[in-house]
Amino acid sequence: MLNIILLGPPGAGKGTQAARLQAGRGMVQLSTGDMLREAVAKGTPVGIKAKEIMARGELVSDAIVSALIGERLDASAEQGAIFDGFPRTKHQAAALEILLSQRNRKLDYVIELVVDEDELVRRIVGRFTCANCGAPYHDHFKLPAVPGVCDVCGSTEFKRRPDDNEETVRTRMAEYRAKTAPILPYYEEKGLVRRVDGMASVDDVAAQIDAILDGTA
Ligand code: AMP
Numbered sequence: 001m002l003n004i005i006l007l008g009p010p011g012a013g014k015g016t017q018a019a020r021l022q023a024g025r026g027m028v029q030l031s032t033g034d035m036l037r038e039a040v041a042k043g044t045p046v047g048i049k050a051k052e053i054m055a056r057g058e059l060v061s062d063a064i065v066s067a068l069i070g071e072r073l074d075a076s077a078e079q080g081a082i083f084d085g086f087p088r089t090k091h092q093a094a095a096l097e098i099l100l101s102q103r104n105r106k107l108d109y110v111i112e113l114v115v116d117e118d119e120l121v122r123r124i125v126g127r128f129t130c131a132n133c134g135a136p137y138h139d140h141f142k143l144p145a146v147p148g149v150c151d152v153c154g155s156t157e158f159k160r161r162p163d164d165n166e167e168t169v170r171t172r173m174a175e176y177r178a179k180t181a182p183i184l185p186y187y188e189e190k191g192l193v194r195r196v197d198g199m200a201s202v203d204d205v206a207a208q209i210d211a212i213l214d215g216t217a
Helices: 014-025 032-042 045-056 062-075 090-102 117-125 166-189 202-213
Strands: 003-007 028-031 081-084 109-114 127-130 136-138 193-197
Touching (some): 014 028, 014 202, 028 062, 032 081, 062 090, 090 166, 109 202, 117 127, 117 166, 166 193
Parallel strands (some): 003 081, 003 109, 109 193
């Protein structure tokens, strides 16, 4: 049972790759961003606290996200985990180590998606999803075949994340550089870091990750 972290700035493709691994390998995607968006949508106490922070592109408190991860680990104890968007600070990295060891689990790899930040802003600002089935689209790279109609389910409703505007994206990038990138040396020291070229195509990035997980890289 593998436990891995996907690490990289917003828009690097962590969510896309995590969803693919979840579908293909029976692992579970643990995305703190998705958990927080769900909490905001439901109006839970966590969601009420997180809403404005997320809209600004800043980080939600370590205690909140660590608690969310602990709950989800317990709910998926038999499956390998793909941590997507967590940990994002040194404190969260330390919390994850404790959460895993309490459950007799350990980290196998930290996969860094190496990307070009200016290109990322273009990727993020153009992205949108089907409001019904969640299929991902992009203004420049992947419009629906029939304009305004989802290729997968035929819905005509689409949505964009409120934090996918240029100003918030720049803040999210700055948060990544200041708080998240500095956790790489910590994992580097443990020999866990593997790098993949995140600017390659989705299939190519997927193949690079598969080679690492299968031990053929
Ligand atoms: P994401 O979907 O991973 O891009 O996360 C969206 C937003 O949720 C971030 O900009 C943060 O405001 C918040 N968030 C997600 N994961 C974390 C985390 N591990 N620590 C703190 N804030 C987070």
